[in-house]
Amino acid sequence: MPDHADHVPSDGAPPRKGLRPRTAELWLFRGIYGLVLASALVAALDVPGEVPDPGEDALWVLLTALASSAAHGYAHVIAQRAVTEGGRRPSRLRAVVAEWPLVAAALPTVCLLLGAVAEWWSEETAADVALLFNTVALLGMGIWAARTAGLRWASSVRAGIMDMLIGVVIIGVYALVE
Template identity: 35%
Template sequence: MSGRFATPRRQTWADRILSGSGSVYGTILTSSLLVSLSSGERGNAWVMIAALAIAESVFALAHAWSALLIEGHARARLPGPAELGHALGHEWPLVKASLPAIAILLLAAIGLIGVDTAVNLALAVNTAVLFAGGLALAWVAGLRGLKALAVGLVACVLGLVLIILKIWVHH
């Protein structure tokens, strides 16, 4: 199979770190959903957990399916089940990015912490993940020192903007 979902290359340590952090897109999507779901009467931890899991899965499926349809259009044929499975595997980091927030929300769901505390903690963790992912990407690209720090900070700003949005929307 050619194109985006061709034979996967062997993962390097940096690939595993970046993938382990979740995709930037998935992390931002999770934070955006947390901001939205935590307002008003919708602040139920179990509902938020279900919404995160479903939304992230739907986005991953939509990404995989649309990429396969574009490739299929170029080859004038629809993708098969094996290609869909491979494409979904490629999109797994998007879903995996929601797991830290879901784990934190589980603490609220079982009553160990408040929902608002869980949301704030999850947003802080996601912002740290964005910083670490940016820093790891800079390191892989050969950047060191202030240049690497700058890349990490740019990624971190994405999470900070969502924290500011939460503060603005909820107060």
Template identity: 45%
Template sequence: MADMTDAEAAASRPHRHDTREAVLFGGVYGSVLACSMVAALTQYGHTSRDSRRYDAAWLLVTALASALAHGYAHYIAERAPHRRGDALRSLADEWPLVTAVLPTVALLAGAGWGWWPANGVEYPAFVLNITLLFTLGLVTARWSRRPWLTAVAVGVVDAMLGVVVVVANAVIK
């Protein structure tokens, strides 16, 4: 068996996402997930402090489960041979997804702990996540050296993902 060239060896290793790519993918996915979960969990009008703590817990559990599923899917989708620890690295690479939902978890938990009213907290949660989506798009476009106008357009497109969830929630209700 002939020795592999450096390029062939690199091609045979599992693809590692760089930090910027992981932040964009995980951040957008996590923010849209947070919008969707808030919409789903508040659909039936449960606005007690207890229900907001429950909503926060479910959002965190869902984000962790999504991160595990996404990391595992990346791991098994790679056709290259894996080294020891690759599975754990694939799972750890999903930290931006979980991180992106933490502000919404804090917002819901804060309402559950009485820091602010539990009724209507979904609206600030939607604004928070739409703002996060816009910011992620803008920042990652600027990291890629895109012009400001293009970066703003990318941010707006990312924010529209959250707006779609909000509009869909309003229409479905």
């Protein structure tokens, strides 16, 4: 992945203050990936006609997020090893731990499913709320990513809506399956 730390937006807007652009890019990438993963999993695990088991579903979402983050981090190590000759190589553990935003983004879905285990609501309600929450979070993260890149508000909202459409597609498929 190229380094965008010195990126200057083409529309002349100054980059947003806060997280360094490269750090924000990585956090947002992993966070958006985690939201999409959690949404797809909760939609796939809530199968009509089967006996609901929100505890097992929460465990699957969490374990899949952990496995995905570990695989993604280790893939970075392997890719870095392939392109560097004797240079500085990232620690395997550091590369895997750096994927924490992917897991963090899946935690609201896990918590909602655990609420169904506690019988605060049904698993179907938990799945519906998780899909809605993740879709709204995709909108927010899309806007944040665009603002971090220095885009103006109108462009940032358009970018957020495009990210949100991923969640809308997952909700649409979920509705068709039900």
